[in-house]
Amino acid sequence: MNARSWSLGDMRRLPTIVLVARREVRMRLRSRVFVGGTIVMAVLVVVGIVAASLLAGRTTPVRVGFSGGSQALERSFTATAAALGANVTLSDIADVTAGKAQVTAGTLDVLVTGSGTAPTAVAKAAIPSNVESALSLAAEATRLSDAGLSPAAVTSAMALVPVQLLQPPDPKNNENLIASLALGILLWIALGQYGNMVAQGVVEEKATRIMEILLATIRPSRLLAGKVIGIGLVGLLQLTIVGAAALVAVHVTNVASIPALGVASILADIAWFLLGFLFYATAYAAVASLVSRQEEVQGAVAPISIFQIAGYLLMYAALPNPSGPLATVSSLLPPFAPILMAVRMADTDVPFWQVGLAVALIVASIVGLTWLAGRMYSNAALDLGTRVRFMDAFRG
Amino acid sequence: MGPLEVRGLTKRYGDVAALTDLTLEVRAGELFGFVGRNGAGKTTTMRIVLGVLAADAGEVTFAGTALTFEARRKIGYMPEERGLYPKMRVAEQLNYLGELHGMTGADARASATRWLERFGLQERRDDELQSLSLGNQQRIQLAAALVFAPELLVLDEPFAGLDPLAVDVMSAVLRERADAGIPVIFSSHELELVERVCDRVGIIDRGKMVASGTVDELRAGGRERRRVDVPGAVDDWDVGVPGVRLLESDGSRRLFELDPGVDDQALLQAALATGPVRAFERVEPSLGEIFRTVLEEAAA
Numbered sequence: 001m002n003a004r005s006w007s008l009g010d011m012r013r014l015p016t017i018v019l020v021a022r023r024e025v026r027m028r029l030r031s032r033v034f035v036g037g038t039i040v041m042a043v044l045v046v047v048g049i050v051a052a053s054l055l056a057g058r059t060t061p062v063r064v065g066f067s068g069g070s071q072a073l074e075r076s077f078t079a080t081a082a083a084l085g086a087n088v089t090l091s092d093i094a095d096v097t098a099g100k101a102q103v104t105a106g107t108l109d110v111l112v113t114g115s116g117t118a119p120t121a122v123a124k125a126a127i128p129s130n131v132e133s134a135l136s137l138a139a140e141a142t143r144l145s146d147a148g149l150s151p152a153a154v155t156s157a158m159a160l161v162p163v164q165l166l167q168p169p170d171p172k173n174n175e176n177l178i179a180s181l182a183l184g185i186l187l188w189i190a191l192g193q194y195g196n197m198v199a200q201g202v203v204e205e206k207a208t209r210i211m212e213i214l215l216a217t218i219r220p221s222r223l224l225a226g227k228v229i230g231i232g233l234v235g236l237l238q239l240t241i242v243g244a245a246a247l248v249a250v251h252v253t254n255v256a257s258i259p260a261l262g263v264a265s266i267l268a269d270i271a272w273f274l275l276g277f278l279f280y281a282t283a284y285a286a287v288a289s290l291v292s293r294q295e296e297v298q299g300a301v302a303p304i305s306i307f308q309i310a311g312y313l314l315m316y317a318a319l320p321n322p323s324g325p326l327a328t329v330s331s332l333l334p335p336f337a338p339i340l341m342a343v344r345m346a347d348t349d350v351p352f353w354q355v356g357l358a359v360a361l362i363v364a365s366i367v368g369l370t371w372l373a374g375r376m377y378s379n380a381a382l383d384l385g386t387r388v389r390f391m392d393a394f395r396g
Numbered sequence: 397m398g399p400l401e402v403r404g405l406t407k408r409y410g411d412v413a414a415l416t417d418l419t420l421e422v423r424a425g426e427l428f429g430f431v432g433r434n435g436a437g438k439t440t441t442m443r444i445v446l447g448v449l450a451a452d453a454g455e456v457t458f459a460g461t462a463l464t465f466e467a468r469r470k471i472g473y474m475p476e477e478r479g480l481y482p483k484m485r486v487a488e489q490l491n492y493l494g495e496l497h498g499m500t501g502a503d504a505r506a507s508a509t510r511w512l513e514r515f516g517l518q519e520r521r522d523d524e525l526q527s528l529s530l531g532n533q534q535r536i537q538l539a540a541a542l543v544f545a546p547e548l549l550v551l552d553e554p555f556a557g558l559d560p561l562a563v564d565v566m567s568a569v570l571r572e573r574a575d576a577g578i579p580v581i582f583s584s585h586e587l588e589l590v591e592r593v594c595d596r597v598g599i600i601d602r603g604k605m606v607a608s609g610t611v612d613e614l615r616a617g618g619r620e621r622r623r624v625d626v627p628g629a630v631d632d633w634d635v636g637v638p639g640v641r642l643l644e645s646d647g648s649r650r651l652f653e654l655d656p657g658v659d660d661q662a663l664l665q666a667a668l669a670t671g672p673v674r675a676f677e678r679v680e681p682s683l684g685e686i687f688r689t690v691l692e693e694a695a696a
Contacts (some may be wrong), residue, residue, distance in 0.1 A: 010500065010501040010502045011500055011501070011502060012500055012501075013495075013498055013499070013500055014495065014501075016496060019492065019495050019496055020496075023484075023492055027481075027483070027484065031483075204481075208479045208480070208481060208482055209475070209477040209478060209479025210479040210480050210481055211479070212443075212448055212473075212475040212477060212479070213473060213475060213479065213480075213493070213540065214496070215448050216446040216447065216448055216468060216469075216471065216473050216475075217468070217469045217493075217496050217497050218496060219465070378448075
């Protein structure tokens, strides 16, 4: 990366937070771990989606071949299949024996033989029920027509029963909820990953002893905020790349309809991810400042991971009743709001005041945590080589 | 610019008094050597000056005003525990530190290039710091303290671990900075070096400043010494000369210390009485000897 592409601030003095964040972004974009990790994640997601589409197979149309007299059924079969939502492709088969061979070989799913009024369906092991129904209806229509009914009479005789729903499902349909839930869980996992990155970065500065030089020139809360923002931007970039790869794969394989992931729902998930990231990353940074070596980071951040796991479990406990007291109360609490409120918003209409209160609480906690973490940071930063007790770091 | 004044600094760690009413002054354009045993309080003092540690009592002023956070950003600091980002490129690291201290990107780059050229490391500018030898990493550490044109230099053991060539470069740079009018204070165990390069010296012991001044002033406060060479002398020729103490004996050459106000002529007469005097000279104690004497007196 050449220096010119980063000429921001060449002639100006930049705020220290911007400088710190810029350094984090530059260093991480350059690291092989980041570049390789992003590529691996994108590849895994694409492979997963392609595999899912192959396993589900529901996008592959059922291939139906008509031979001899049954070919008269083709038009009405196409219409009834469409009405029943069966995805089919049609072909003419000249020779019944050759057609059966195709079914055995798997290049044809269903072979229709016989006449238009008395067709026989030949399949390898099973025949999709909607294809079978469409075929029966088509044969029935032919028989009615042969019996002398006019086309209009046939149509009215064959009309499907209209269905009236007294309690239509929520417009936030099931597919939307599942997609949003999946996205929420992925972002929740990502949150732990980037939080750990912040913790590692803090310990790196302590372990390499550059902390003392930094703290002599920059306020601890700014150093911390710059670090969290920089790593957050990098994380967002990584998620965007992986997310874009996933969307392209979904579009190409047609495994799910993209509109199912409503834009509003995606934006809400991302907004909650950012709030959750700021909350947890700051907490990670604070506890990481208590240790001096990379090996100790995992142990130090464990108490925070417990909150994250608890949030995940609460989500399953609260989901069956998204407006119940458990879901309502826990979705307001800052450690759990990023996942619980996001899931509730995808699942049901959450009262505006609850969303507002949850946002206000988590924003206030982020501000408080930044102050607390900055204090712990500066007090613990110089006690190198030992593990600092929380209360000592807090008191200074 | 300057002076840096530290007045009445007190710092306790639990029951241990790290600093007790410590006072020192580093004038503009002056190289001040800060010497003392390990644990005497040098690093604590410097950390308090830099604001990374808070004092229990006392004040630090620069150019007459209390050091604020903003004013501290003008201090070039080399901490005892060396450290930069090992995976960051050399020039990039200096640019970053320059900008953090309030320079524009362009100024920081120009200054980083200047210091890299000065230390002969221009061709390593795009290498990761960790790929440099330890000596070169030390040079970069000094460049990191200088890159933003500091108005005050505070260096904790800047000569520790340097090869002789690097020592020369370091002392030349410090002299040059002092000559440019900024106060420079550094701590060191290398007393000969301190004596050679410093304008003034402060000796700290167990958190107290026990002596400070130019090396000559410190000498003046100490006792005078005479070296006497009397080849044919009897063994106990100097016994009984009042106010004189034998420090060391090397063949016929003996080194004496005189109590304050004692006339050296009595010693000379005693020497002449025992044989022909080949040498009778005044000996100036080295900083190392002053240091030991001062510490002994402080302990007494």
